[in-house]
Amino acid sequence: MIKELILKNRSYRRFSQEDRIEGQTLMELVDLARLSPSAANMQPLKYILSYEPEKNARIFPHLAWAGYLKDWPGPAEGERPSAYIIILGDTEINKSFGCDHGIAVQSILLGATEKGLGGCIVGTVQREELRKTLDIPSRYEILLVLALGKPKEEVVVETAGPTPDIKYWRDDKGLHHVPKRALDEIIIG
Numbered sequence: 136m137i138k139e140l141i142l143k144n145r146s147y148r149r150f151s152q153e154d155r156i157e158g159q160t161l162m163e164l165v166d167l168a169r170l171s172p173s174a175a176n177m178q179p180l181k182y183i184l185s186y187e188p189e190k191n192a193r194i195f196p197h198l199a200w201a202g203y204l205k206d207w208p209g210p211a212e213g214e215r216p217s218a219y220i221i222i223l224g225d226t227e228i229n230k231s232f233g234c235d236h237g238i239a240v241q242s243i244l245l246g247a248t249e250k251g252l253g254g255c256i257v258g259t260v261q262r263e264e265l266r267k268t269l270d271i272p273s274r275y276e277i278l279l280v281l282a283l284g285k286p287k288e289e290v291v292v293e294t295a296g297p298t299p300d301i302k303y304w305r306d307d308k309g310l311h312h313v314p315k316r317a318l319d320e321i322i323i324g
């Protein structure tokens with residue numbers, strides 16, 4: 136079951152934008168992050184939820200999509216995320232956040248997958264512009280943005296060859312391929 140969930144939990148970048156996500160659903164997902172591990176149990180992460188079209192539209196321009204797909208500028212209007220969770224580090228609790236935010240986003244994504252949703256972690260963010268547009272106080276470091284929605288694309292995982300090209304790619308039918316290094320390549324001892 137967990138392998139099935141992890142396999143289904145791909146990075147989705149095209150969504151049925153008209154399928155709205157409720158604030159309550161986002162709260163349930165953040166609750167999964169709340170219950171996840173945190174170094175020294177400091178729990179320095181804070182969250183901003185966005186699920187209204189107007190707020191979503193203020194976030195979208197500050198995100199970069201699929202760097203390897205050079206001729207794709209990102210999701211078109213109608214295929215954009217219907218919600219976002221912005222993951223912040225509260226510098227009044229700690230100055231560094233270790234891998235807490237990585238664990239938190241994976242918990243959220245697995246929960247979203249279970250609910251029939253999908254998402255994409257976005258680390259390439261125009262942070263200062265986003266801070267300005269959402270009026271995020273300087274005490275919070277913007278760590279990651281998680282885009283969420285009902286996926287409108289299919290993604291397949293493949294095992295990369297012996298000299299692997301790890302770049303994901305999209306075929307002429309729009310199917311998104313994600314090569315993963317083989318197990319015997321990554322276990323080195």
Ligand SMILES: Cc1cc2nc3c(=O)[nH]c(=O)nc-3n(C[C@H](O)[C@H](O)[C@H](O)COP(=O)(O)O)c2cc1C
Nearest residue numbers: 144145146199200201202255256257258259303313
């Ligand atoms: C920390 C982190 C930052 C990422 N940043 C971006 C990003 O800025 N834009 C994007 O389109 N995808 C981003 N991704 C998604 C990766 O491209 C994706 O995980 C990778 O292509 C493998 O696909 P998979 O998630 O389906 O296994 C990010 C993933 C991680 C873990």
